[in-house]
Amino acid sequence: MAITGVMRAGHAQLRVLDIQVSRKFYRDVIGLVETGEDAQGRVYFKAWDERDHNSIVLRQADSAGVDFVGYRVLDAASLDQFERDLNARGVATRRIPAGEMLETGERLRFTLPSGHEFELFAEKAHVGNGLGLKNPPPWGPDAEHGMAPVRFDHCLLYGPNVAAVKALFTEVLGFRLVERILGPVEAGEPEVGIFLSCSNKTHDIAFVEHPNPGKLHHVSFRLNSWERVQRASDIMGMNRVPIDMGPTRHGVTRGETIYAWDPSGNRFETFAGGYEPYPDWEPITWTFDEFGHGLDYPTGTLHESFLGVVS
Amino acid sequence: MAITGVMRAGHAQLRVLDIQVSRKFYRDVIGLVETGEDAQGRVYFKAWDERDHNSIVLRQADSAGVDFVGYRVLDAASLDQFERDLNARGVATRRIPAGEMLETGERLRFTLPSGHEFELFAEKAHVGNGLGLKNPPPWGPDAEHGMAPVRFDHCLLYGPNVAAVKALFTEVLGFRLVERILGPVEAGEPEVGIFLSCSNKTHDIAFVEHPNPGKLHHVSFRLNSWERVQRASDIMGMNRVPIDMGPTRHGVTRGETIYAWDPSGNRFETFAGGYEPYPDWEPITWTFDEFGHGLDYPTGTLHESFLGVVS
Amino acid sequence: MAITGVMRAGHAQLRVLDIQVSRKFYRDVIGLVETGEDAQGRVYFKAWDERDHNSIVLRQADSAGVDFVGYRVLDAASLDQFERDLNARGVATRRIPAGEMLETGERLRFTLPSGHEFELFAEKAHVGNGLGLKNPPPWGPDAEHGMAPVRFDHCLLYGPNVAAVKALFTEVLGFRLVERILGPVEAGEPEVGIFLSCSNKTHDIAFVEHPNPGKLHHVSFRLNSWERVQRASDIMGMNRVPIDMGPTRHGVTRGETIYAWDPSGNRFETFAGGYEPYPDWEPITWTFDEFGHGLDYPTGTLHESFLGVVS
Amino acid sequence: MAITGVMRAGHAQLRVLDIQVSRKFYRDVIGLVETGEDAQGRVYFKAWDERDHNSIVLRQADSAGVDFVGYRVLDAASLDQFERDLNARGVATRRIPAGEMLETGERLRFTLPSGHEFELFAEKAHVGNGLGLKNPPPWGPDAEHGMAPVRFDHCLLYGPNVAAVKALFTEVLGFRLVERILGPVEAGEPEVGIFLSCSNKTHDIAFVEHPNPGKLHHVSFRLNSWERVQRASDIMGMNRVPIDMGPTRHGVTRGETIYAWDPSGNRFETFAGGYEPYPDWEPITWTFDEFGHGLDYPTGTLHESFLGVVS
Known part of the structure; x- marks a missing residue:
């Protein structure tokens, strides 16, 4: 199989000083699509051409920065294998249960030597890019709302x-x-x-x-x-x-x-x-x-x- | 490992009616870089931003078409594994020795159900894109000779x-x-x-x-x-x-x-x-x-x- | 003075078969800005970066085509001079009174040897491009509604x-x-x-x-x-x-x-x-x-x- | 007539510290077309899509800056009229004879209130843009030599x-x-x-x-x-x-x-x-x-x- 293991940047949880100001900024200026808000008050976004439910998550905090970043792996077996490989190398890992983030499966969390919290995960709900999977146009209105990254x-x-x-x-x-x-x-x-x-x-x-x-x-x-x-x-x-x-x-x-x-x-x-x-x-x-x-x-x-x- | 197995389109050998007319066309109109000519009279080209020695090979013939296409695999072990997997599935394969094409290693050849000759290979000399691997500019003169695809x-x-x-x-x-x-x-x-x-x-x-x-x-x-x-x-x-x-x-x-x-x-x-x-x-x-x-x-x-x- | 006489294409009155279908097309697909409708039922549009009140006028009719095109001249004196010059050459002209088209001054109408009704005019209200004349941004929302020509x-x-x-x-x-x-x-x-x-x-x-x-x-x-x-x-x-x-x-x-x-x-x-x-x-x-x-x-x-x- | 009087920026004579270094820079980096060198050692250039013989002239000097800029007027009658109008306003003018610059007619020189030497001229030989006036391609090799402004x-x-x-x-x-x-x-x-x-x-x-x-x-x-x-x-x-x-x-x-x-x-x-x-x-x-x-x-x-x- 040609692409295996880690596939892509999946999500980043950013700390923001004012959740409402930031929500407006990420939605209307950067031009992400808002896809949800959870019980903790975190706000979820995706870029328009992503299929996953979310990629940028905002959390209100006293200082800016990143709580963690997560990368999507091919499947649950890959996640298990990475856990074994990390542990074998002496990297401590822990599992964060499915659902802790909206529409996202279990995450494998560990700390990088650089001090960053890093995650791997195999499941996040596909919500599509709004164009459908049958005879889609090349882009739609979301592609011109704000900077509208793909x-x-x-x-x-x-x-x-x-x-x-x-x-x-x-x-x-x-x-x-x-x-x-x-x-x-x-x-x-x-x-x-x-x-x-x-x-x-x-x-x-x-x-x-x-x-x-x-x-x-x-x-x-x-x-x-x-x-x-x-x-x-x-x-x-x-x-x-x-x-x-x-x-x-x-x-x-x-x-x-x-x-x-x-x-x-x-x-x-x-x-x-x-x-x-x-x-x-x-x-x-x-x-x-x-x-x-x-x-x-x-x-x-x-x-x-x-x-x-x-x- | 994230990318394994077949990596990319590696080469295509095209039949052309007049090798000199075609050489000029692929070099000066399409804007490929000519990299060699072999004893059979085949002419080799690469696109400017490729690193492999060749990707398009022209052979003079009485009719147009494609002799074969070849895809580069990650390494020799992948090549061996594909051979086993293909044979296990009942697909006959043969090895074409290294050097039959300029700067190219052994190729695993088989026929697709569509009637095409298809190859896998693990070795082709890197000649680079002309910009070097140290502090390279983003492009050079080759990028503007003819259509100059990457x-x-x-x-x-x-x-x-x-x-x-x-x-x-x-x-x-x-x-x-x-x-x-x-x-x-x-x-x-x-x-x-x-x-x-x-x-x-x-x-x-x-x-x-x-x-x-x-x-x-x-x-x-x-x-x-x-x-x-x-x-x-x-x-x-x-x-x-x-x-x-x-x-x-x-x-x-x-x-x-x-x-x-x-x-x-x-x-x-x-x-x-x-x-x-x-x-x-x-x-x-x-x-x-x-x-x-x-x-x-x-x-x-x-x-x-x-x-x-x-x- | 460096630019005198006829300055630019000012307006074209087009015949359309269904005014409501066409209005929607010119507004939402071509992406012109609708600026008015007159007592005759004609619908007026401007392109977003034009400053004049209108440039494309739609009139419902039984067949497609153009009723007339009009070009804006520098000033009223130019209009008078063109009238004299045209008449001197044997081209019959007539004046269409100001206000016959919305926000448009008097028009000088004549027939070209090609059979087209052609007009010159010196006055059409400036409504601007929506960005203002003081510290304007380079474009605004109108520039992305439909094809949005300038x-x-x-x-x-x-x-x-x-x-x-x-x-x-x-x-x-x-x-x-x-x-x-x-x-x-x-x-x-x-x-x-x-x-x-x-x-x-x-x-x-x-x-x-x-x-x-x-x-x-x-x-x-x-x-x-x-x-x-x-x-x-x-x-x-x-x-x-x-x-x-x-x-x-x-x-x-x-x-x-x-x-x-x-x-x-x-x-x-x-x-x-x-x-x-x-x-x-x-x-x-x-x-x-x-x-x-x-x-x-x-x-x-x-x-x-x-x-x-x-x- | 729609365009009269001053038509366009025609030439600028720049002072450069080393004429050979600058010649190479304007020709190969900016990508102008070198069109001549005069007896004074001035070097002449045109941008590729200009039709006039020259637009940028380099003169070796001890300090950088601009000697003068010249604008092309429609015709000799315009030049005469501007001379009369300038003199009537109290602006002293002088005529620089045809041929003082290569392929350039007589120039009307005066000093602006900003201290710049400014010229008007009506004649400069057309040498074309290299594409001809009959069935021309949209661009040619000059359009990709250096930055190649039009x-x-x-x-x-x-x-x-x-x-x-x-x-x-x-x-x-x-x-x-x-x-x-x-x-x-x-x-x-x-x-x-x-x-x-x-x-x-x-x-x-x-x-x-x-x-x-x-x-x-x-x-x-x-x-x-x-x-x-x-x-x-x-x-x-x-x-x-x-x-x-x-x-x-x-x-x-x-x-x-x-x-x-x-x-x-x-x-x-x-x-x-x-x-x-x-x-x-x-x-x-x-x-x-x-x-x-x-x-x-x-x-x-x-x-x-x-x-x-x-x-």
């Missing part, structure tokens, strides 16, 4: 022990390294940034070395073209959304991107472009002295806020 | 026994059905067209029921945007390349497409767009009465040449 | 005596020839199609020789990009709008275009692209044998319906 | 006395105000930036109030799409061209833009987008407090270098 694509997490994280993802979870950023020569060029894929995408998850554990750099939303990136940037301007950088192109992954902050200070990306890597491809390396172009290919600028601000 | 993406083959082909690809080769076209209600709505993926692409191979075995409908080349599809259409006009249909959008797979013929009458596609399906997604179905929009979404036209002409 | 751009009229029409437009009305299509060599290569500009656009009006007087080939609506042309083509597919040709590129004017029919059989165009010609530029000529590429640059197809069907 | 579009000049400049351009030269930027409320909201058009373009020339006379903010080159703006930004990254701002969208004129510096420190713009204004339209006003969005619509950033650095 999917929650990946996230970039900041924390310590990137080398250990890489080992876990590549040796246990079946990811592979697609691109990497090296630290300074004088520090021996350690891998300070890693872009990991479990698919044909340039990244399904990425990590950057950072002293503080469990930090969120951004959750990323996929758009279908550079013109849609422009449209997103216009919508950011119309809504006075604070922009971190972009629109521009990354050297790393070739992504066409904008970074901005939600009302609580969680960074998000809207992006298009990239390429389709395969398991037999060697990773691409960005050296420290050229990382400005890796980050912002046209200008080569090392945006300070991009490097330092996390939630 | 890769050989998939092929659509016409032949009998589509149901048996589907069984073989989904039960043995690890592909899954992403979209399908049904025949007329009065015929019981058989699956007359199937779009199969072994990745996150909408199709890595497709088949349409046709009485004559072993026919080529088209080989398909990937472009990165609808504006690049337009650029390709301009280049077709400049070079008086006969166009079958497009530029338009398919309903099926949402692809943004043009079909045209090479100088020998082999159809090729240049396309962008689509979406990223996953193994847990149910396939999309196109009914016979709506297939006009599946083929040409804006107009709903059932282009006769598209349906009938093969090589 | 303006009524030009029209192509079919009728006899194209040579006389050209003389009138270039010698009296201040237009200039930007491109032209020649008839067959054996017929002496008469100008059978002329594209006339009174601005920096490739055409503000165009005429093609045709035996029947007063015919409408199409009214044309401007879009801002090839991706918006694709979006329009998707909307046509979603609404089963019959398409005549496209999406494709014209050789003539380089326009990126789709032609389709409204529910009454009036053809309209949605287009982007082109270039900006100037009065000192010599016109471009399309010969009869190459007109296929002038019409449909990629394919070179002489679409029969395009050439023959008018309303 | 034309020299406009320039933005910094200097004192913007109010007097505006009066001269609108009262004598036939330009009109399309957009304007106001100074602070406490300063009485003077017009500190004016965007003037003599065509259907949003600006053919622009001025910003600045204490130093005769300063160049940028010369601007037109691209045909936002995707071409991205391509230009990639080429800037590949060639390590220092970027001032962008890619982004202006609120002012809606332009899709990048600003960067040539090797001598002259700023240039590559841009697409905008809209088509007419003489009857009221100007758009940007207030001081919202000018950040006028400059960089998505982010609202008041880029300091953009405001302060001139050559």
